[in-house]
Amino acid sequence: MALKTAKEYLDSMKKLSPHVYCGGKWVKNLLNNKVTRSMVMANAEMYALAEDPKNKEVMVATSHLTGEPINRNLNVARNIHDLDMRQEMALLTSQTVGTCNYRCVGCDALNSLAATTWEMDRDLGTKYNENFNKWLKYAQDNDLAVSGAITDAKGDRKKRPSEQQEPDTFVHLVEKRQDGIVVRGIKVSQSGAIGSHETLVLPGGALREGEEAFALAFAVQNSAPGITYICQYNAYSAEREFCEEESELGNPIYGQRETSTMVFENVFIPWERVFLCGETKYCGRMVTRFAKAHRMNCGGACKVGFADLIIGGTMLAAEYIGVEKVPHIQEKIIDMVRLSETSHACAIAAAMRGREEPKGSGVFLPDDLFGNAAKLNIAHGFWEIIKNAGDIGGGLVVTAPKLKDLENPEVGPMLKKAFASAAPAEKRLKVAKFLQHWAAGLHGAGTWHGAGAPQTQRFMISVLTNFDAKKKMAKKIMGMKEE
Amino acid sequence: MAQFDTDEIIKVKAGKLSRNYKGYKGTFATLVYNSIHKKALPGLYYEKDLVIDVEHESNTLSVTFSGNRPEKALMDIMDIALENASAFPVEAGKAHFSINVK
Numbered sequence: 354m355a356l357k358t359a360k361e362y363l364d365s366m367k368k369l370s371p372h373v374y375c376g377g378k379w380v381k382n383l384l385n386n387k388v389t390r391s392m393v394m395a396n397a398e399m400y401a402l403a404e405d406p407k408n409k410e411v412m413v414a415t416s417h418l419t420g421e422p423i424n425r426n427l428n429v430a431r432n433i434h435d436l437d438m439r440q441e442m443a444l445l446t447s448q449t450v451g452t453c454n455y456r457c458v459g460c461d462a463l464n465s466l467a468a469t470t471w472e473m474d475r476d477l478g479t480k481y482n483e484n485f486n487k488w489l490k491y492a493q494d495n496d497l498a499v500s501g502a503i504t505d506a507k508g509d510r511k512k513r514p515s516e517q518q519e520p521d522t523f524v525h526l527v528e529k530r531q532d533g534i535v536v537r538g539i540k541v542s543q544s545g546a547i548g549s550h551e552t553l554v555l556p557g558g559a560l561r562e563g564e565e566a567f568a569l570a571f572a573v574q575n576s577a578p579g580i581t582y583i584c585q586y587n588a589y590s591a592e593r594e595f596c597e598e599e600s601e602l603g604n605p606i607y608g609q610r611e612t613s614t615m616v617f618e619n620v621f622i623p624w625e626r627v628f629l630c631g632e633t634k635y636c637g638r639m640v641t642r643f644a645k646a647h648r649m650n651c652g653g654a655c656k657v658g659f660a661d662l663i664i665g666g667t668m669l670a671a672e673y674i675g676v677e678k679v680p681h682i683q684e685k686i687i688d689m690v691r692l693s694e695t696s697h698a699c700a701i702a703a704a705m706r707g708r709e710e711p712k713g714s715g716v717f718l719p720d721d722l723f724g725n726a727a728k729l730n731i732a733h734g735f736w737e738i739i740k741n742a743g744d745i746g747g748g749l750v751v752t753a754p755k756l757k758d759l760e761n762p763e764v765g766p767m768l769k770k771a772f773a774s775a776a777p778a779e780k781r782l783k784v785a786k787f788l789q790h791w792a793a794g795l796h797g798a799g800t801w802h803g804a805g806a807p808q809t810q811r812f813m814i815s816v817l818t819n820f821d822a823k824k825k826m827a828k829k830i831m832g833m834k835e836e
Numbered sequence: 837m838a839q840f841d842t843d844e845i846i847k848v849k850a851g852k853l854s855r856n857y858k859g860y861k862g863t864f865a866t867l868v869y870n871s872i873h874k875k876a877l878p879g880l881y882y883e884k885d886l887v888i889d890v891e892h893e894s895n896t897l898s899v900t901f902s903g904n905r906p907e908k909a910l911m912d913i914m915d916i917a918l919e920n921a922s923a924f925p926v927e928a929g930k931a932h933f934s935i936n937v938k
Contacts, residue, residue, distance in 0.1 A: 370881065533862065577878055623863075
């Protein structure tokens, strides 16, 4: 099998039984719980997009391992075009589901693994790259949904992983066996592992000598004994769980962004699935390469897709109250487009300026500076965009009654009278709910922290920028002599 | 293109019934470790005290489940375990490993 259909993915999910806890109860079937189902439906759409011939260029790639067509979410970028299509995939998927492509972190993790395991085999004579390629071929052959788990719980930030009072705040090695390893610890803010066949686990950051137990990268199956997923739960989860009809919600099918705290309690990983074990020197590179890819995709292009949806909704809100031609409204809409497209431009530039890393590996990664600029720009820009959505959408974005109240024989006529404007009340309330999903939802802070909080991009930009060269240029123009 | 030997085929037997599954290398080791050390199988967390006895010798694993379950029910349980270990049913192929359940 080269490409799974959405139906085949959903059928495969019916058979999976991960150990999932959500909102006060255990979830035996992901598709029977409204909250977890929204995540699975978003993943199903990733398969559906690849089925549609018009998306082939973006969603389907050619495996460098087999020459067969594969879902781009399982592709290792081998050239500039691959990088460009990868960021276009991030845009398309966000525009389509208005939430995470839950295969996105896995895709960027596997690109980092392809580069770093190759480097380790070259430098150390290990077999990690061989293991990784075999696993990847298996994942491609079966078109598996692969998510990624990177961020450890981290505990007290003043302390190193080995100094933590609770060792499980970082995923770590418990036992090294002849047939595999046993691991435990906690990854947090993990997107979509519950509805993925496999998850790639990477170290959460650079590690030092003496921290070998925390230097781990591996692939693990969704329902491996010892893994527990504790889902996020918030007002949006509760609203979804208890609503009469999901059509009332801001993003009816695909929901808000679903994450979980992923707990590993003595989980066995066979050696064939281990891609780094103890090599601390390579952890920083592995994470940096992941971040390099993820800042172009999740940081840059993905949020541009969200912005497109928000801009569309905001324009409809303006039209429905008859202010679409008011100059300051138009100016704000243009500002939203400017902020969004600047990040898209940075993501495209990151792809176009991408290069092989490490040399000889055949793996292409995006340009670091443009990728970080894309993420940092949208982290700030996204708040501006949702601010303008709230501004133009009006107070109704957060004060609207329940959409179903319009059908109530007692209050429905009152609401229709109150909210009919240049468009019927139903349209106004529907778009207000849609904008609420963005302006008062989870995506603001999610965009800020996803792919790393902005301080990490500032740090990277400071490292990657040649400030002396800029000062020199300025001095030359001014006719100032070098000291 | 590089040639990769990625698969292992596992024959699951319950009395007269049997079925082959193809998984990625290490699948059998995963099933062995979990049945011996955790008395558990992938995807079956909700079946409390399911595994009551395990024997393992080289390429063969024998697992005894609680209750007096018919062969079909035993195969259904193993179908869940194998699929949750990312191993899928196949028609052909010589099995590298076998799992006997009773």
